[in-house]
Amino acid sequence: MAGNDVLGRLRSELGRRVLAPGDEGFDRTASMVFAGDDRRPIAVARPRDEREVAAVVTVAAETSTPLGVRGGGHGYARHALVDGGIVLDTRALAGVHIDAAHRVGVAGGGTTAGAYTTAAAEHGLATGFGDTAGVGIAGLALGGGIGYLSRRDGLTVDNVLGATVVLADGRVVEASDDEEPELFWALRGGGGNFGVVTSLRLRLHETPVVTGGMLAFEARGATVAALVRAARDADDALSLMVNVMKAPPAPFLPAEHQGRPIVVALVCHSGRPEQAERALAPFRASGPVLADLIRVQPYPAMFQAGPELSGNRAAVRTGFADGFDATRAELAVALVGEAPTPLAVVNLRPMGGAIARVAEDATAFAHRSRAIMTAVSALHPDPAMAASGAEWTARASAALDIGGPGYVNFVTASGDAAARAAYPEATLRRLAEVKRRYDPANVFSSNVNVEPAEVAVGR
Ligand SMILES: Cc1cc2nc3c(=O)[nH]c(=O)nc-3n(C[C@H](O)[C@H](O)[C@H](O)COP(=O)(O)OP(=O)(O)OC[C@H]3O[C@@H](n4cnc5c(N)ncnc54)[C@H](O)[C@@H]3O)c2cc1C
Structure with a gap:
């Protein structure tokens, strides 16, 4: 069907909440956090409720028009921005309701982590x-959700109680342990393959304050290895990530380190402050400290603005590791030093704790037994650096032996390679079965795509 007819159908359903190229606000609405190749959607649709979401999905399905689903716009692969297709922008579905008495938070599709976290913190509560x-x-959450409360409370998916989903055929279903359980399993790690999530119900945890912030160190492999060891031995209230990265031009870092490799630990202890001080001691002793910005603070303060990423291009590789010794870390320091791009990071996210206490097949996030999620990334604002940035991430991840399958939310491969870069074989097979049941025509294909399992002949 011609683009104009698709637009006409969308407009007859959603009126002015459909923007086309040339309309005021189209370019802004169709933009993502990361820049990249030139993709030009034919329309951005901004539904306000499930009925309108279903209408957009139905138009896409019936006209075989590619469909992308946009939330916070932070996808590295920019899957939401479909060339010649429809962007279903969920931001008009955003909204937060905190039921403090029952420790349940409800987030409308399109809600950002920051908006929810601020609302929950007013009650001394948080979801990681x-x-x-x-x-x-x-x-x-559809990919997993690894963050500052994960070793205490599990991944974000471990705190999802239920979801409202608009399916490929326009039906609206609830998914939970009791309703559509196989869909619920797949949603918790299987990405945007199964429908449009219009609302998530999430478990809240008491989090009156945290002790957290940044520890910056001189770039030494031994420091990285010591941080990783300390994380393995830490109590579950401690979650962190370790970055080997080029030092940004920040006022709290000595000028001579800026632009050169440093080691940064972003730590968050969500227990009592006295307990936190004890738990943080081995981290502080991991090497020569350049800056210690750890303090007792409300949890939302952990979300302080990082470097401005908007407009950058990103090349990312992801995998999991079972350890990271000083030799490997020294290599990471050397590789970051050679990176051609202004932002270059080897990111390590120690797991364990509550993440590892959930069975491997309980959700579609199947990397529970691994010690560390890893990502190597190169970010730059200059299109001319795209090739060298991609070459560096490929070379660095190979040298560091950071191979897939990795974490789906950091996978940027496309086509057939993408799902294999994210899921172990057994998980992928089960996801493909769920896909066959809920989206046999692969309407939701602009993502780390799981193709529907083929129906076995003769069964
Ligand atoms: C700066 C930065 C920091 C990050 N930090 C972390 C981190 O600490 N921990 C972590 O686990 N991940 C992290 N990520 C990865 C992040 O979780 C993924 O990039 C995630 O997919 C972004 O979601 P989004 O809605 O913002 O992006 P979008 O680009 O809007 O969406 C990404 C994809 O998610 C799917 N999707 C989004 N909303 C819906 C919906 N309502 N229904 C169905 N499908 C939907 C679609 O397939 C879409 O293509 C980070 C990414 C960035 C850029």
Whole structure:
């Protein structure tokens, strides 16, 4: 069907909440956090409720028009921005309701981690997401959700109680342990493959304050190895990530380190402050400290603005590791030093704790027994650096032996390779079965795509 007819159908359902190229606000609405190749959607649709979401999905399905689903716009692969297709922008579905008495938070599709976290903190409560306020809760939770409360409370998916989902055929279903349980399993790690999530119900945990912030160290492999060891031995209230990265031009870092490799630990202890001080001692002793910005603070303060990423291009590789010794870490320091891009990071996220206490097949996030999630990334604002940034991430991840399958939310491969870069074989097979049942025509294909399992002949 011609683009104009698709637009006409969308407009007859959603009126002015459909923007086309040339309309005021189209370019802004169709933009993502990361820049990249030139993709030009034919329309951005901004539904306000399930009925309107279903209408958009139905138009896409019936006209075979590619469909992307946008939440917080932080997807590295920019899957929400579909060339020649429809962007279903969930931001008009955003909204937060905190039921403090029952420790349940409800987030409308399109709600950001920051908006929910601020609302929950007014009650001294929190649900763990990642490290960045602007990331969409649905986009993050559908992949897993590794963040500052994960070793205490589990991944974000471990705190999802239920979801409202608009399916490929326009039906609206509830998914939970009791309703559509196989869909519920797949939603918790299987990404945007199964429908549009219009609302998530999430478990809240008491989090009156945290002791957290940044510890920056001189770039030494032994420091990274000591941080990783300390994380393995730490109590579950401690979650952290370790970055080997080029030092940003921050006023709290000595000028001579800026632009050169440093080691940064972003730590968050969500227990009592006295307990936190004891738990943090081995981290502080991991090497020569350049800056110690750890303090007792409300949990939302952990989401302080990082470097401005908007407009950058990103090359990312992801995997999991079972350890990270000083030799490997020394290599990470050397590789970051050679990186051609202004932002270059080897990111390590120690797991364990509550993450590892959930059975491997309980959700579609199947990397529970691994010690560390890893990502190597190169970010830059200059299109001319795209090739060298991608070459560096490929070379660095190979040298560091950071191979897939990795964490789906950091996978940027496309086509067939993408799902294999994210899921172990058994998980992928089960996801493909769920896909066949809920989206046999692969309407939701602009993501780390799981193709529907083929129906076995003769069975
Ligand atoms: C700066 C930065 C920091 C990050 N930090 C962390 C972190 O600490 N921990 C972590 O686990 N991850 C982290 N991530 C990865 C992040 O979780 C993923 O990029 C996530 O997919 C972003 O979701 P989004 O809604 O913001 O992005 P979008 O680009 O809007 O969406 C990404 C994809 O999610 C799907 N999707 C989004 N909303 C819906 C919906 N309502 N229904 C169905 N499908 C939907 C779609 O397939 C879409 O293509 C980070 C990413 C960035 C850029």
